[in-house]
Amino acid sequence: MLANTDYGTETEQSEQPGHEAAGPSRATPLRADDLARSLPGGMVRVFAAKEHIYREGDPATHVYRVEAGHVCIYRGLPDGRRQIVSFSYPGDFIALGAIRRHSASALAGAKTHMRSYPLAGLQEIARHDAALGLRLYAAVSEELAAAHDLLMTVTHRSAGERLAAFLLALSRRNSRCGENEREIVLPMTRTDIADFLGLTIETVSRTFTKFRIEGLIDLEQCILVTICDLAALEIAAGNGVSARERLELAS
Amino acid sequence: MLANTDYGTETEQSEQPGHEAAGPSRATPLRADDLARSLPGGMVRVFAAKEHIYREGDPATHVYRVEAGHVCIYRGLPDGRRQIVSFSYPGDFIALGAIRRHSASALAGAKTHMRSYPLAGLQEIARHDAALGLRLYAAVSEELAAAHDLLMTVTHRSAGERLAAFLLALSRRNSRCGENEREIVLPMTRTDIADFLGLTIETVSRTFTKFRIEGLIDLEQCILVTICDLAALEIAAGNGVSARERLELAS
DNA sequence: ATGGAGTGTGAGAGTGTGTAACAAGGGAGC
DNA sequence: GCTCCCTTGTTACACACTCTCACACTCCAT
Numbered sequence: 001m002l003a004n005t006d007y008g009t010e011t012e013q014s015e016q017p018g019h020e021a022a023g024p025s026r027a028t029p030l031r032a033d034d035l036a037r038s039l040p041g042g043m044v045r046v047f048a049a050k051e052h053i054y055r056e057g058d059p060a061t062h063v064y065r066v067e068a069g070h071v072c073i074y075r076g077l078p079d080g081r082r083q084i085v086s087f088s089y090p091g092d093f094i095a096l097g098a099i100r101r102h103s104a105s106a107l108a109g110a111k112t113h114m115r116s117y118p119l120a121g122l123q124e125i126a127r128h129d130a131a132l133g134l135r136l137y138a139a140v141s142e143e144l145a146a147a148h149d150l151l152m153t154v155t156h157r158s159a160g161e162r163l164a165a166f167l168l169a170l171s172r173r174n175s176r177c178g179e180n181e182r183e184i185v186l187p188m189t190r191t192d193i194a195d196f197l198g199l200t201i202e203t204v205s206r207t208f209t210k211f212r213i214e215g216l217i218d219l220e221q222c223i224l225v226t227i228c229d230l231a232a233l234e235i236a237a238g239n240g241v242s243a244r245e246r247l248e249l250a251s
Numbered sequence: 252m253l254a255n256t257d258y259g260t261e262t263e264q265s266e267q268p269g270h271e272a273a274g275p276s277r278a279t280p281l282r283a284d285d286l287a288r289s290l291p292g293g294m295v296r297v298f299a300a301k302e303h304i305y306r307e308g309d310p311a312t313h314v315y316r317v318e319a320g321h322v323c324i325y326r327g328l329p330d331g332r333r334q335i336v337s338f339s340y341p342g343d344f345i346a347l348g349a350i351r352r353h354s355a356s357a358l359a360g361a362k363t364h365m366r367s368y369p370l371a372g373l374q375e376i377a378r379h380d381a382a383l384g385l386r387l388y389a390a391v392s393e394e395l396a397a398a399h400d401l402l403m404t405v406t407h408r409s410a411g412e413r414l415a416a417f418l419l420a421l422s423r424r425n426s427r428c429g430e431n432e433r434e435i436v437l438p439m440t441r442t443d444i445a446d447f448l449g450l451t452i453e454t455v456s457r458t459f460t461k462f463r464i465e466g467l468i469d470l471e472q473c474i475l476v477t478i479c480d481l482a483a484l485e486i487a488a489g490n491g492v493s494a495r496e497r498l499e500l501a502s
Numbered sequence: 503a504t505g506g507a508g509t510g511t512g513a514g515a516g517t518g519t520g521t522a523a524c525a526a527g528g529g530a531g532c
Numbered sequence: 533g534c535t536c537c538c539t540t541g542t543t544a545c546a547c548a549c550t551c552t553c554a555c556a557c558t559c560c561a562t
Contacts, residue, residue: 075400075402077407077489081407082407083399083402083403083406085399096392097391097392097396098392099389099392099393103395104399123385126381126384126385127381127382127385129381130377130378130380130381130383130384131378132381133381133383133387133388134384136385137388138350140391140395141349141350141391144348144354145354147395147398148326148334148336148355148398150402151326151401152328152334154402154405154406155405155406156328156332156333158517159517159518189540190540190541191540198406198407199518200518200519200520201540201541202518202520202521202541203518203519205541205542205543206518206542208541209543222542238328238330409549410549410550440508440509441510442508451550451551451552453510453550453551453552454549456510457510457511457550460511472559473510473558
């Protein structure tokens with residue numbers, strides 16, 4: 001779950017390349033690949049949709065890499081409320097921060113292929129290979145920055161801002177992966193989005209409709225979002241246009 | 252800012268010792284000391300109240316350890332809104348997750364003594380000493396778990412639950428440090444508490460008075476909180492009493 | 503004494519929520 | 533292919549919670 005989706009809150013975004021944000025998921029292709037290269041090839045296991053890879057509190061035994069499908073990482077409250085902490089896509093590692101026990105649950109959102117690396121072996125390597133330890137450190141540090149960004153977004157932004165930021169984060173992810181930045185596939189359910197953004201499913205639904213009416217997006221099916229007005233969506237996300245960009249627009 | 256204050260959300264808390272949560276701060280005495288032992292003695296510098304140790308976006312040059320005083324780690328939005336990510340007390344490390352640039356700002360809440368360790372030297376050691384890399388990894392992993400807990404609390408809990416959880420986290424911190432678990436000193440302002448819990452200062456203030464009227468706490472000065480009814484505060488925090496404890500109480 | 507920062511309290515407004523009921527889609531079974 | 537049923541998404545409306553705005557008070561330093 002190497003977080004890397006920036007919500008693009010900062011106006012100086014381009015000047016702070018290292019400042020990534022908590023998004024629905026993020027590829028961090030470089031770092032993740034770094035890490036993958038350090039690791040011996042693990043076993044691939046297939047999980048069915050809605051099958052848990054591990055649960056909060058379980059002893060940590062493996063680190064995983066998503067090969068296909070997608071995974072929700074979440075925390076739960078006894079009364080059923082839950083907070084999705086990140087969505088992980090192919091290439092992302094999950095369960096990295098777990099030392100003894102998993103501090104969150106991992107649930108396959110669809111049929112998902114996971115490559116697993118035994119923790120014991122990992123620690124064995126890290127004891128000799130200092131570079132691996134630093135890579136793990138760097139990977140978790142990025143997740144930490146992502147978590148802080150998500151915290152910022154969820155706490156201080158309105159429902160509309162949150163959803164807009166979420167869509168933009170997915171759009172940027174598409175850009176990075178060389179896909180269409182205006183056609184966003186939402187493999188997760190409305191419930192998942194709500195639990196990620198700290199909203200209810202109704203509010204998510206309502207806000208989608210509001211965006212559609214305002215002409216910001218198109219909703220072909222509930223799974224496919226087309227961004228009609230990227231700039232307006234940026235404004236809806238509360239992302240101030242940077243001073244430089246404003247000058248460029250004005251001139 | 253080695254996070255270690257559990258909000259005690261889980262009913263199986265005692266059965267999940269490794270499951271710590273996002274609190275206002277946490278000592279993690281063991282790990283922090285581990286880390287301190289690995290590091291060469293750094294320089295101590297004194298910061299005045301409201302002086303920044305570093306700012307979001309600054310190039311990361313040092314890692315710091317709080318020797319005296321306390322520090323707020325926060326993220327800011329362009330419009331002035333901010334989210335305090337953690338409070339750090341003596342013994343805590345800060346700036347650990349920063350690879351190239353600081354992803355958050357650090358502000359001294361009062362006159363604060365900080366011991367600083369140059370990042371360059373740290374990386375040099377880590378290249379040879381694999382154990383240090385793993386310790387850094389472990390330290391940041393704890394911060395990540397803490398951030399996720401804070402996320403959970405701020406997103407899915409009411410104002411009362413948040414404040415109660417905050418006070419309980421501080422109470423537990425006192426226990427761990429061998430201090431009175433019922434007498435809590437709040438070195439931070441109401442504004443800081445509000446920015447940490449994602450509330451407004453007014454709501455924080457009102458909730459404090461509500462707790463006082465209900466007999467949960469006493470407020471001598473606004474800086475000193477005495478917990479009168481620990482169990483009631485647990486309930487106010489939304490921490491369900493575990494099945495076992497309920498049986499014990501009933502019998 | 504005076505000013506400022508921080509805190510406490512009140513009234514009104516607004517956002518998001520909760521509880522509904524309803525529509526749409528997909529799979530199992532026959 | 534067909535129905536039934538369950539899941540998921542959408543919409544409406546009243547309500548509750550928190551926020552916003554306004555002002556008084558305390559404490560401390562000047």
